[in-house]
Amino acid sequence: MPISWFLALRFFREGRMQSVLIVVGVSVGVAVMVFLSALIDGLQTSLVRQTLGTQAHIVVRPPDEVARPMLTPDDGSRVAVHVERSAQRVRSIDGWQRALRTLATMPEITDASPTVSGPAVALRGNASKAVMLQGVEPDRFARIYPIRERMVQGTFAPVGTTCVIGRELAQDLGVSLGDKLRLASVGGVSDVYTIGGIFDLGNREVNRRWVVVSTRSAQTLLDLVGGVSSIDLRVREIFSAEATAAAVTARTGLVAESWMQTNAQLLVALRSQASSSGMIQFFVILAVAMGIASVLVVSVVQKGKEIGILRAMGTSRRSVLAVFLIQGAMVGLIGSVLGTAFGAGLGALFAGLVRNADGTPTFPIVVGLPLVARSAAIALGTGVLSAALPARAASKLDPAVAIRNG
Amino acid sequence: MADPVLMLDAVTKSFGTTVVTEVIKGVSLRIERGEFTALVGPSGSGKSTLLNILGLLDRPTSGRVAIVGEETTTLDDAGLTRLRGRSIGFVFQFHHLLPGLTVAENVMMPMIAERGRTSKEMHPRAVRLLERVGIAAKADARPAELSGGQQQRVAIARALALDPPLVLADEPTGNLDTKTADQIFEVLREFNRELGVAFLIVTHDPRLAARCDRTLTLVDGRIVSDVRIAAT
């Protein structure tokens, strides 16, 4: 065993109480760091998942119709003074099939679902509700939204005259699986559909408004034969959705809106959470570093005489320096191992305590390998760095003075 | 003729920067191999200061120090450390054993420092040295569990761990009762006779000084007498 390791281990064992205390201190710091990171990661993952459960990562629409004021050619004075936005008529994406092919070539985009959506009214006896028709190709739609896992009754198969509605709408209309429903568009087209499935996407508004039918049904009802009103996209990297949306616009000339744009507030919240967790981690690291440094400073002062004797006996300055660096590293490493275990345990405990009504954890707390590796590296680095000053002081001790003052 | 184990040439030592006090005022000295020498003198005369310079723990303000023919003035700290570890053993007034190490590990310390690492044959070597000073049974005890005399025996074993040609001892018996002091002195004397190790022993005890081959007297930073007693 190298001399520095030998001495570091003996000193560590000798100062048992100090060693235990500082290791406990570092462990608690690391545990706080690990637990907090895992908690915030879990919270963010669950928030994002919840949000994206009822939203496509990117929605592609036709470009806005610009309402231009009419001008008389000679003097430029306006004929129509008051300009209305063009009517909320459902419009089709020009050349949507070409656009779909273009989107398929973009590696960032994993799935695309052309959708025919527009307002309609659902009628059942005396009850009528304003709804949002979603005309989709079932398989493509199911790759964008987790609807197959979220069916409460029946199956997700909106084909022919079968429709799939949300739980709240079913309650509002007093209908259940297999019942008939009349869907009427604003344009006056209407038809009768059988309820083939009831879903719960975890969002009341969506459960109350969405009526999912086949593409063809929606096209007929909304008078949009052969066209689609939007294309929903799923991307590989959700936090690059904004950039991907910009790329889509550039490639297709269509309007592409990412979830990050529609949920700007959520993003601000996520970012401030992340930065506050960063700040807490910074202060934890600082406290851990000061703890290690102060214990080692005291130890160097206490061991001044012994260091002098070691030097008198032929121990080099470098070895003395290494002894204290190793002690710092050992404290950091042991502390990070214990602390990570402790933090992970806390996380598991917390995940067990905070549960939804149905018994599933409110949010997943995952202490992953990257998190463990990162906190171990931070603790080790902090240990060595905070030991640097005391170690230097120890190696600079003048043996003659150290022995005399002993 | 072989190099003396120790040679000092016009060594001075001053302390302080604003108020400079010269503690060693020009000492020249040779100690031959196997010499058993006492260094005596009143308190504050500079004995410990001189010993620190001889032991390469401190550098002289001026003058030269050579250990076994090796000039030390030009050596850097690492060089001094290496030469010190190899050539000089120390015994202090207080045993100065490391409390966190066992007795055997304390004796191994100079070996570990010289090699830069521990190795298997060091423990048996340490135990053999402890046998010579008569406390092999305590090899695995902690220094705190030993009596003052036993601690000093361990310190002597440690000083001799690397078979140095010279051992410097600063009042090695100063802290012991007369009977124990005599025993410790005998241990030193045996190593001197059997292994030919040169000793320089600082002592306030005239009885012990009288039993050395040579007595140096330091007064106010100068050697005022150097008496050799014919071997009996």
Ligand SMILES: Nc1ncnc2c1ncn2[C@@H]1O[C@H](COP(=O)(O)OP(=O)(O)OP(=O)(O)O)[C@@H](O)[C@H]1O
């Ligand atoms: N580092 C230092 N700084 C300032 N003065 C010092 C230093 N070391 C020694 N001295 C002074 O040098 C003088 C000699 O000290 P030293 O310890 O060498 O005497 P000594 O002969 O060993 O005395 P004693 O017999 O009491 O041990 C003393 O006056 C002491 O105060």
Ligand SMILES: [Mg+2]
């Ligand atoms: Mg002294």
